[in-house]
Structure formats: C-alpha cells, structure tokens
Amino acid sequence: MADTTHTTPPDRGGGGGRPDLATEVFVTHRNLLFTVAYELLGSAADAEDVLQETWLRWTGVDLDTVRDQRAYLIRITTRRALDRLRALGRRKESYVGPWLPEPLLTAPDVAEDIELAEHISMAMLLVLETLLPIERAVFVLREVFDLEYEEIADAVGRTPAAVRQLAYRARSHVAARRPRGNVSxxxxxxxxxxxxxxxxxxxxxxxxxxxxxxxxxxxxxxxxxxxxxxxxxxxxxxxxxxxxxxxxxxxxxxxxxxxxxxxxxxxxxxxxxxxxxxxxxxxxxxxxxxxxxxxxxxxxxxxxxxxxx
The missing domain is CATH 3.10.450.50 (Nuclear Transport Factor 2; Chain: A,)
Known part of the structure; x- marks a missing residue:
C-alpha cells in the first residue's frame, strides 16, 4: 500500500475541481522531491516539512518564466533542505545516543533501481552524514539524480567550477567509506x-x-x-x-x-x-x-x- 500521509497541495482549480498547472506539476514531481529531501536529511519528517515549504514557494512562481520545471522544483527543495540540514546538525549535537536515519518501508521495486537503493540504504545515509551539508547536496544531486553541474550550481549558490571541486571531494570521501561492492x-x-x-x-x-x-x-x-x-x-x-x-x-x-x-x-x-x-x-x-x-x-x-x- 502506498503512503498516503504526505502533504497534498490544495485544489486551486476553481469550480471544475481540476487542479491548476502549478498543482499538477508539483504533484507530478512530488515523489522525486521527497526523495531529494530525504537523501539530504535522512529524516522523513523534515523532508515533509521541506516539501511544504517548497510548495508554498512554488505557488508564487510565474510559470511562464520557468524553462525546466523539474530542475526549478529541485532547486527550491535543495535550498530549503540545506537550510534545514544545518539546523538538523545542531539538533543532533544534543541527541541522546547515536543518531540513525529514519527508516522507510519501501516497495520491492525500489531495489530494482540498484543505484537508488544503494544511495538510500541506511549504510550509505550514514556515510553521507560525514559530508559537509553543501558537499552532501552536490553529491546527491550529481550522483543520484544526475543533474548537470550548472543546474547544481543554481541550486547551491556556487559556480559550476566550485561545484565540480565539491563533487570531486565528496566522491573521494564517499568512495573511501561506502560499502564495498553491491550486495544482493x-x-x-x-x-x-x-x-x-x-x-x-x-x-x-x-x-x-x-x-x-x-x-x-x-x-x-x-x-x-x-x-x-x-x-x-x-x-x-x-x-x-x-x-x-x-x-x-x-x-x-x-x-x-x-x-x-x-x-x-x-x-x-x-x-x-x-x-x-x-x-x-x-x-x-x-x-x-x-x-x-x-x-x-x-x-x-x-x-x-x-x-x-
């Protein structure tokens, strides 16, 4: 059974009951945006809050000015998640005992996407915890979601050249700590x-x-x-x-x-x-x-x- 507890954008479509374009686009990309936020935060509750903030920001955007809706939404989500990731780091400092990512019950088909399954595993999320927030964002957007360096630069507020350096540093850091080889x-x-x-x-x-x-x-x-x-x-x-x-x-x-x-x-x-x-x-x-x-x-x-x- 799919999770139905997510925040749902309101119907702003008027008397016909059909959502407007902004709502349709957001709903289309919602699971992707949740995955981005969860990858960055390791917390489903915080990821949901980020999606609510993303939705509120998205409702004020003039869609005629948006060339790539998916990239634009990922950019909003990443920026909100980075702000929350820094705050989450302060909360972890006072956490009682070890902090582990919030576990999610996932459908078996997630395992069929080997790369996604690897990156959302508890082991990998703990490896990502060892990165700086901006390194984590760059790594996730590049390695998991395959965004171009220019798109990532827009999302994290750095130049493409700086993003390339951050990506290289993050990959090296993760490679030294990630599980060795794919496990069946x-x-x-x-x-x-x-x-x-x-x-x-x-x-x-x-x-x-x-x-x-x-x-x-x-x-x-x-x-x-x-x-x-x-x-x-x-x-x-x-x-x-x-x-x-x-x-x-x-x-x-x-x-x-x-x-x-x-x-x-x-x-x-x-x-x-x-x-x-x-x-x-x-x-x-x-x-x-x-x-x-x-x-x-x-x-x-x-x-x-x-x-x-």
Whole structure:
C-alpha cells in the first residue's frame, strides 16, 4: 500500500475541481522531491516539512518564466533542505545516543533501481552524514539524480567550477567509506536469517560466523527507548551486547520487510513495531548493525513510501 500521509497541495482549480498547472506539476514531481529531501536529511519528517515549504514557494512562481520545471522544483527543495540540514546538525549535537536515519518501508521495486537503493540504504545515509551539508547536496544531486553541474550550481549558490571541486571531494570521501561492492538482496536475507537463528536458538556462534572483526553496532533510542548510548565495536563486544538482550529479542516477533530498498527486520511487541534492524554487509560479513528504536522514527512503517529519481 502506498503512503498516503504526505502533504497534498490544495485544489486551486476553481469550480471544475481540476487542479491548476502549478498543482499538477508539483504533484507530478512530488515523489522525486521527497526523495531529494530525504537523501539530504535522512529524516522523513523534515523532508515533509521541506516539501511544504517548497510548495508554498512554488505557488508564487510565474510559470511562464520557468524553462525546466523539474530542475526549478529541485532547486527550491535543495535550498530549503540545506537550510534545514544545518539546523538538523545542531539538533543532533544534543541527541541522546547515536543518531540513525529514519527508516522507510519501501516497495520491492525500489531495489530494482540498484543505484537508488544503494544511495538510500541506511549504510550509505550514514556515510553521507560525514559530508559537509553543501558537499552532501552536490553529491546527491550529481550522483543520484544526475543533474548537470550548472543546474547544481543554481541550486547551491556556487559556480559550476566550485561545484565540480565539491563533487570531486565528496566522491573521494564517499568512495573511501561506502560499502564495498553491491550486495544482493539474497546475501542480506541470508545474514538476517543467521541473525534470527541466533536469536531463536541462543547460539551466538551463528552470529560470530557472520560478524566482521570490526563490526559496529549502533542503537538509536533517542533517549526514549532503551538503546546503547555509544557505538559498540568488534565482533565479540557486539555478540556480548546481543547475548545480553537475546531473551528480550526472542520476545519480539520478526517480520521481513524492505527498509530503504533493502531486506531488513521489523521486530514487533504486542502487535506494534518496536525495532527496525538493518545491516551493512561487506565481503560477505556484517560490518554494521543498525537498530532503530526511537518511536518517533517508526511512525511511517505502516505504509510504503514511494521514492523516485
């Protein structure tokens, strides 16, 4: 089922009930604009706010002066997202424990767009968190949405030459930190199955077999739900943390799902989603375990969110 909770532009079409051109254009590109904002922010709630701001700005534009409506809307969205990204950075400084992106329930067809699925994965969004805001914007607009340097320059307020430098720097930074190679959905499902088997049987050897020596466990409870307040690093340390919670984990009903374009687990307690568990895989081993438990980040998991390029 598609997500129907998005902000919808009002019908400004008069008595006939047909939306005017501005509304039609915005609705046509809405899923794309949401994807741009989410890629830049890692927060669906903030992305929705950005879209509302974009819509309000768009309603005041003289469409006769707009040569490329898609590029113009992306420019507005990018500028609003950059402003919010800087504010979001200040909020993260006071966040309780590790901050993880807000997970999205996505349709299986998102995984078919390999490049999009890679860039919206939890692992990649965490890599993008290490970029400066303007580097992140340039990288996303160029690498994910394939905008020309001149279009990106208009969006971020820099010259095309400066944008090329920013793009080069961002690509180098991301290349050194991104997951190594494309991971198939089958490999991810196998790793999740091994994790679930360890929970069901209490046999941690199953976990140790798939955990990389330098695996990192991040738990996001936001100071509301119980979670590790610092990253847990190393296979034995991560296994020990999971062992301490195996009884509680076993009480949570697992449900396979596509989260951010990749297989993941939704863990339920008493019929409600308690935890989203996502993995990062490198060379066949789990190098990242991401557990999102902050209830404020689990609100969009009842319906699929449509993401588009």
């Amino acid at each position: 959905a089958e490999d991810t499902r196998n790793a999740l199955t091994a994790f679930q088997r360890a929970v069901d049987t209490g046999d941690l050897q199953h976990l140790l077999d798939i955990l990389a020596p330098d695996v990192v466990f991040l738990g996001d409870g936001g100071g509301i739900a119980r979670a590790a307040l610092t990253p847990i690093v190393g296979a034995e340390a991560v296994a020990a943390v999971l062992a301490a919670g195996l009884v509680n984990l076993a009480a949570r009903t697992p449900e396979p799902a596509h989260i951010n374009g990749h297989p993941a687990l939704l863990l339920h307690i008493d019929g409600r989603i308690d935890t989203v568990l996502a993995l990062r895989l490198d060379d066949g081993l789990v190098t990242g375990l991401y557990s999102v438990r902050n209830p404020g980040k689990l609100t969009r998991l009842q319906c699929e969110t449509i993401l588009r390029r």
